[in-house]
Amino acid sequence: MSEPDTKAKILKTAEELFAIDGFHHTSLRKITTKAGVNLAAVNYHFGSKESLLGAIFDRHLGPLNEIRIKRMEAVAALAEKSGERPGVEEVLRCFTEPTLALLHSDASTGYFRMLVGRSLSDPDPTVRQLFLQRVRDVLELLVDLLCQALPHRSRESVAWKLQFSLGAMSQTLTFQNHGPILGSLAKDKSIDDVIEMLTEFIVKGMEG
Amino acid sequence: MSEPDTKAKILKTAEELFAIDGFHHTSLRKITTKAGVNLAAVNYHFGSKESLLGAIFDRHLGPLNEIRIKRMEAVAALAEKSGERPGVEEVLRCFTEPTLALLHSDASTGYFRMLVGRSLSDPDPTVRQLFLQRVRDVLELLVDLLCQALPHRSRESVAWKLQFSLGAMSQTLTFQNHGPILGSLAKDKSIDDVIEMLTEFIVKGMEG
DNA sequence: GTCTATAGATTGATAGAC
DNA sequence: GTCTATCAATCTATAGAC
Numbered sequence: 001m002s003e004p005d006t007k008a009k010i011l012k013t014a015e016e017l018f019a020i021d022g023f024h025h026t027s028l029r030k031i032t033t034k035a036g037v038n039l040a041a042v043n044y045h046f047g048s049k050e051s052l053l054g055a056i057f058d059r060h061l062g063p064l065n066e067i068r069i070k071r072m073e074a075v076a077a078l079a080e081k082s083g084e085r086p087g088v089e090e091v092l093r094c095f096t097e098p099t100l101a102l103l104h105s106d107a108s109t110g111y112f113r114m115l116v117g118r119s120l121s122d123p124d125p126t127v128r129q130l131f132l133q134r135v136r137d138v139l140e141l142l143v144d145l146l147c148q149a150l151p152h153r154s155r156e157s158v159a160w161k162l163q164f165s166l167g168a169m170s171q172t173l174t175f176q177n178h179g180p181i182l183g184s185l186a187k188d189k190s191i192d193d194v195i196e197m198l199t200e201f202i203v204k205g206m207e208g
Numbered sequence: 209m210s211e212p213d214t215k216a217k218i219l220k221t222a223e224e225l226f227a228i229d230g231f232h233h234t235s236l237r238k239i240t241t242k243a244g245v246n247l248a249a250v251n252y253h254f255g256s257k258e259s260l261l262g263a264i265f266d267r268h269l270g271p272l273n274e275i276r277i278k279r280m281e282a283v284a285a286l287a288e289k290s291g292e293r294p295g296v297e298e299v300l301r302c303f304t305e306p307t308l309a310l311l312h313s314d315a316s317t318g319y320f321r322m323l324v325g326r327s328l329s330d331p332d333p334t335v336r337q338l339f340l341q342r343v344r345d346v347l348e349l350l351v352d353l354l355c356q357a358l359p360h361r362s363r364e365s366v367a368w369k370l371q372f373s374l375g376a377m378s379q380t381l382t383f384q385n386h387g388p389i390l391g392s393l394a395k396d397k398s399i400d401d402v403i404e405m406l407t408e409f410i411v412k413g414m415e416g
Numbered sequence: 417g418t419c420t421a422t423a424g425a426t427t428g429a430t431a432g433a434c
Numbered sequence: 435g436t437c438t439a440t441c442a443a444t445c446t447a448t449a450g451a452c
Contacts, residue, residue, distance in 0.1 A: 163380075208412030251429060
């Protein structure tokens with residue numbers, strides 16, 4: 001018999017549970033029970049719980065990074081050709097728009113959105129390392145471009161302000177419909193309104 | 209016999225371990241072993257692991273909230289008296305300065321700084337609830353004042369931008385000397401420089 | 417590939433002697 | 435208040451039959 005998509009079921013279910021309950025709070029038993037597969041299947045298909053998280057990251061961050069890099073390269077090429085500096089907002093949107101698009105895309109990325117939000121803030125070394133090694137190149141390229149857009153700023157200050165921006169994005173991705181810190185206050189906005197507010201917030205802060 | 213400060217030793221040690229490893233990753237055994245006290249002492253003095261975290265929050269957030277509220281009340285009183293609106297930066301500094309002062313105060317709050325940073329971003333319901341119930345009043349008062357300073361903005365958008373700001377603060381408190389997302393890039397700044405950059409970032413974003 | 421069964425370790429909490 | 439000892443429940447991972 002054999003379900004040919006046992007592996008896919010594990011990926012999908014683990015993504016949801018990791019996003020909602022966190023990596024360390026989600027046991028392999030919860031995943032396999034909810035997915036309707038055998039406990040031992042996780043280690044058979046992925047080797048370990050850590051590798052399972054890595055596979056979930058790979059599945060979505062691969063395509064996402066490709067989009068972000070293509071957009072940044074296009075902006076860099078245009079700037080070089082025209083001889084003018086790229087704009088701060090233009091550069092930042094190369095990164096934020098594909099990321100925040102997770103907020104209103106189909107159900108296939110609905111939980112991954114929360115997982116990214118968590119991972120941007122999680123100080124746990126395991127989660128952090130698995131996540132960072134998959135986004136570091138993109139972030140370094142983004143800092144490069146931001147430094148071009150802001151030639152009078154030091155690289156360190158640009159990096160710090162990007163760090164602030166990632167913190168702001170993290171809150172949005174994590175708590176969009178999951179009880180923000182000011183839950184009762186800050187929820188009556190459409191997703192697109194929130195995305196535009198966040199983008200404006202980051203752009204003003206970065207330019208400031 | 210009896211160490212009269214067993215309770216204090218547990219508080220201090222737990223604060224450090226919760227800050228570095230996280231609440232759920234820190235076992236009562238690690239705490240009691242490092243503190244040099246008996247395992248059963250935690251439940252004797254605090255009742256449970258959760259209550260221990262609550263006691264740690266209480267110890268520091270009590271005084272901190274008092275400072276923040278006093279400053280906000282002073283700003284509100286001055287605005288009422290003069291008939292002018294309070295300034296956005298003035299209002300925000302009532303909150304950010306006492307909080308970010310944790311970054312360069314003595315060793316007694318060195319670890320608590322990281323714990324606050326974590327708690328601002330942690331989606332875990334246990335940590336989140338214990339933390340939020342101790343800062344909610346302060347945040348609501350802050351939103352009130354920000355709405356006075358920005359009368360043309362809706363309360364929802366002010367609340368959202370405050371949420372973005374808390375995300376940015378969280379990154380700073382958590383990763384100041386613990387490996388920021390752009391570790392190698394964003395570390396060569398003095399603490400005071402980072403505090404000023406963060407404040408400027410938040411003010412510009414909020415005003416924008 | 418899927419299953420059962422279990423090893424081996426760790427956890428929060430407690431009972432009861434002192 | 436402090437201690438030892440332990441319970442009962444969890445966990446990841448694996449061995450081995452099918």
